[in-house]
Amino acid sequence: xxxxxxPISSQHVAVIGAGAAGLVTARELRREGHTVVVFEREKxxxxxxxxxxxxxxxxxxxxxxxxxxxSSVYESLRTNLPRECMGFTDFPFVPRFDDESRDSRRYPxxxxxxxxxxxxxxxxxxxxxxxxxxxxxxxxxxxxxWKVRSKTSGDxxxxxxxxAVVVCNGHYTEPNIAHIPGIKLWPGKQIHSxxxxxxxxxxxxxxxxxxxxxxxxxxxRDIAKVAKEVHIASRxxxxxxxxxxxxxxxxxxxxxxxDTANEDGSIVFKNGKVIHADSIVYCTGYKYYxxxxxxxxxxxxxxxxxxxxxxxxxxxxLAPTLSFVGLPAMVSLSSKIDTYWGFEFTYHLxxxxxxxxxxxGIQFVMFEIQSKWVAAVxxxxxxxxxxxxxxxxxxxxxxxxxALGIPKRYTHKLGKVQCEYLNWIAEECDCPLVEHxxxxxxxxxxQRLVSHPETYRDEWDDDDLKEEAYRxxxxxxxxxFHPSYFxxxxx
Ligand SMILES: Cc1cc2nc3c(=O)[nH]c(=O)nc-3n(C[C@H](O)[C@H](O)[C@H](O)COP(=O)(O)OP(=O)(O)OC[C@H]3O[C@@H](n4cnc5c(N)ncnc54)[C@H](O)[C@@H]3O)c2cc1C
Numbered sequence: 001x002x003x004x005x006x007p008i009s010s011q012h013v014a015v016i017g018a019g020a021a022g023l024v025t026a027r028e029l030r031r032e033g034h035t036v037v038v039f040e041r042e043k044x045x046x047x048x049x050x051x052x053x054x055x056x057x058x059x060x061x062x063x064x065x066x067x068x069x070x071s072s073v074y075e076s077l078r079t080n081l082p083r084e085c086m087g088f089t090d091f092p093f094v095p096r097f098d099d100e101s102r103d104s105r106r107y108p109x110x111x112x113x114x115x116x117x118x119x120x121x122x123x124x125x126x127x128x129x130x131x132x133x134x135x136x137x138x139x140x141x142x143x144x145x146w147k148v149r150s151k152t153s154g155d156x157x158x159x160x161x162x163x164a165v166v167v168c169n170g171h172y173t174e175p176n177i178a179h180i181p182g183i184k185l186w187p188g189k190q191i192h193s194x195x196x197x198x199x200x201x202x203x204x205x206x207x208x209x210x211x212x213x214x215x216x217x218x219x220x221r222d223i224a225k226v227a228k229e230v231h232i233a234s235r236x237x238x239x240x241x242x243x244x245x246x247x248x249x250x251x252x253x254x255x256x257x258x259d260t261a262n263e264d265g266s267i268v269f270k271n272g273k274v275i276h277a278d279s280i281v282y283c284t285g286y287k288y289y290x291x292x293x294x295x296x297x298x299x300x301x302x303x304x305x306x307x308x309x310x311x312x313x314x315x316x317x318l319a320p321t322l323s324f325v326g327l328p329a330m331v332s333l334s335s336k337i338d339t340y341w342g343f344e345f346t347y348h349l350x351x352x353x354x355x356x357x358x359x360x361g362i363q364f365v366m367f368e369i370q371s372k373w374v375a376a377v378x379x380x381x382x383x384x385x386x387x388x389x390x391x392x393x394x395x396x397x398x399x400x401x402x403a404l405g406i407p408k409r410y411t412h413k414l415g416k417v418q419c420e421y422l423n424w425i426a427e428e429c430d431c432p433l434v435e436h437x438x439x440x441x442x443x444x445x446x447q448r449l450v451s452h453p454e455t456y457r458d459e460w461d462d463d464d465l466k467e468e469a470y471r472x473x474x475x476x477x478x479x480x481f482h483p484s485y486f487x488x489x490x491x
Contacts, residue, residue, distance in 0.1 A: 008379045010034050011163035011321075014148045016136045016292070018126075019047020020117055020364050021326035022168035024088060025371035027124050029166070032375035037162075038126075039150050041070075041135035045121045047170050048073060049114040055195035060282070061175045072172045072194045072215075072286075076222050077110045078457055080214055080449065081362070084469040085441040086113075088368050089432065091120050092473045094486055106466075107457035139165055140294040146321065149292075164321040164378055166371070167290060171327065174289035176304070177282055178210055178235075186261035189279040196281060199223045205278035208233055208267055212254065216283030217453055223281070224252045231267075231275055233258045242271045247454035288327070288412075295322070305411040308394045311425065312412055313370055316390035320377040325370045328412045328421070330361030361418040361442055362434065369422050369431060376429040418442075437468040463487075 010033045015022050018040035029036045042050060051073045058066045079086060083106055087093030093116050095104035103112035121127050131150070137157070138149035146165045151157045175192040183190075193215045202223045209220040212234040224230040232254045234241065241256040255269040262268070265276045288306050293299065299315055300307050310316055312327045376382045384390060401411060414421055419439045426433050441462060448456035460466075470483035479486070 008033065008381055011378045013037075013164045013166060013378065014039065014136075014139075014146065014160075014162040015129075015166045015168055016139075017047060017168040017170060018042075018045045018121075018130050018132075019049075019168065019170050019326075021170070021367040021371070022047070022166075023117065023121055023126050024364070024368045025166050025168055025325050025374065026126055026129050028368070028371040028375040029378070030129065032379045032381070034164075034375065034378060036129045037160075038130040039134050039136045039148070040130050040132050043132050044118075045127065045130065046114045046117045047071075048172055049110055049117060051075070051077075051110050051114070053197055055197055059189070059191035059195045060177055061192055061194055062177070068173065069195075070170070070173050073110045074193075074196050074219065074222065075198050077218070078105070078107045079110075079113060080107070080218075080445075080457075082106050082441050082445055082460075082462075082466070083108060083112075084466060084473075085362055085438040085445075086364055087116065088120065088364050089435075090476075090478060091123060092469075092478050094470075094473070094479060097485075105457075106460070136169075136292045138294060139167075139292050141296070141318065141322075144321075164323070166374055167293070167322070167324045168326055168367075169290065171288050171329075172286045174287045175282070176285045176287050178284040180210075180258050180261050180280075182260040182262055185263040186267075186280075187263065187265055188277055191279070191281055193219055193281060193283040194286070199226045202227045202279055204228050206275060207231070207279045207281060208258070208275070208277045209281045209283055210258065211283035211285065212236065213283065213285070219281060219283055220252060221247070221249065221454065224249045227251065229253075229275070231255055231269075231277070233269060240271050242269075242273055245453065246451065249454075303408040305408045308391065310384070310390040310394060311421075313374065313425075314377075314384060314390065316387045316394070319384055319387075319390065320374070323374045325374065326363070326367050328366065328414045328418075330363075330414050330418050361414065362422070362438060365434060365438065366418070366422055369425050369429075369434075372431045373425050373429040382429050416443075435469075435472060437465045437472065441465050441469070 013029050013034045013036050015026050015036060015038040018038050022038055023045060026036045026038045048071050050071050052069055052071055056066050056069050083093040096102040097104055103109050133153040134150045136148060137151050140147050146162045147159055148162055149159050175194045196219055199222045203226045205227050206229045207223050207227045208231045209216050210233045212232050220230050220232050230252045234254055235257040237256045239256050243254050245252060245254050256271045259268045259270045266274050267277050268274050287304055288301050298317055308315060313323050314320055315322055377384055419434050423433045444462045467487060470486050473479045474483050
């Protein structure tokens with residue numbers, strides 16, 4: 001899109017959340033000349049990556065009066081992406097060999113990601129824009145502006161008027177629970193992965209893990225270290241699926257989905273197998289949730305589709321002053337090559353392993369590119385299409401998904417078009433495209449994850465890409481050491 005003719009204007013913008021998305025959004029907005037207030041209900045930056053050994057009081061998170069624990073991170077969690085492709089484009093996530101407390105592995109632990117985000121906030125003085133322990137409880141349009149009501153931990157409420165609001169509240173806190181026929185009478189323990197921290201409570205148990213995307217694949221293996229047996233129920237698998245997944249564990253099986261749960265403690269799978277289980281762990285994902293947002297009914301969530309959003313960012317009738325950074329997630333599903341977003345859309349086939357994985361794409365870079373777009377549109381440097389054109393685009397997208405038989409709940413899952421999607425936005429706001437090595441690291445990392453789920457974080461075959469990444473950082477003067485410093489010392 002051509003740059004707008006309008007003069008550049010500075011807006012007063014509220015950002016909700018100081019996780020990775022909120023932090024980079026605040027930086028991009030300020031760089032563009034806007035004034036920014038970031039509302040964060042926690043005491044520190046980092047969002048999802050602030051691990052808490054404490055889980056919610058209700059293991060299924062169904063009790064509306066429970067006190068919310070934001071993070072879904074479990075103790076053993078390591079990134080599912082190599083660190084070089086995970087970081088922001090101008091602040092690479094490189095190992096800190098100068099600090100012994102840091103984790104220098106290529107796929108580091110959650111603590112290292114939190115430390116990286118803290119470094120990022122420090123480097124760009126972002127904390128000065130953040131109001132900690134301040135929760136946004138209501139956002140509503142008022143005479144062309146936005147009224148934001150916030151509440152401090154001391155229960156003091158305040159209403160303020162902003163020109164624009166960017167929602168970065170994360171979407172891995174509100175659990176989605178799969179319905180199982182007969183579950184009401186089933187006597188065992190039930191927990192959602194949001195409240196899973198360590199495997200110890202499952203020692204010597206027979207455990208059913210529902211879901212085989214990223215968390216399910218990881219958590220089932222974590223539990224298998226101490227449990228007697230772990231049975232994964234995978235909705236995406238064929239009806240007669242009953243296999244041992246690749247890897248050394250001999251107490252782990254993958255089944256098709258659950259048929260029924262019974263009063264006698266048994267679980268019947270659609271493949272006909274029956275087991276007596278002690279616990280069920282739901283790794284069944286999360287729901288988009290914006291309890292504070294009141295748009296007079298304009299925006300709604302239907303089967304986990306946030307309606308209506310132009311390119312997952314702008315609701316046409318409220319754009320550009322309301323926007324969302326961080327909604328899309330990346331997923332690989334089954335074997336379809338089709339057209340979506342006007343690009344080739346490939347659902348990856350892993351049926352030989354009966355595995356269908358959810359895989360994080362380049363999330364932080366996506367936040368960065370989306371927020372550059374939002375900042376540039378708000379300042380008037382670039383314009384959006386007309387409201388009608390944006391709605392037309394959304395309608396066409398929904399129709400395409402329908403025609404392909406892609407369920408509504410996958411609207412914000414981008415699969416292999418992620419890079420094309422990001423480059424489309426990058427071109428819209430004249431910012432650099434996603435680097436070749438970054439995209440390739442995602443593809444090759446994903447292939448390793450499918451073929452070697454137990455070892456993909458510690459053994460790899462893409463040193464060529466890693467080298468390309470570090471040379472790129474050096475060329476752009478983003479690292480102060482020669483690439484060999486990182487390549488030779490890294491593990
Ligand atoms: C188990 C798991 C593993 C993952 N692993 C990876 C990985 O390896 N690599 C990767 O790139 N991505 C990974 N992801 C994706 C991850 O979610 C993103 O990388 C990213 O950290 C999300 O950032 P965010 O800012 O969108 O949300 P969050 O980090 O969740 O931040 C949202 C912030 O908003 C605040 N907030 C929410 N509501 C309000 C309110 N009303 N008022 C004020 N503040 C509010 C919260 O307190 C929080 O700080 C993983 C996700 C999960 C669930």
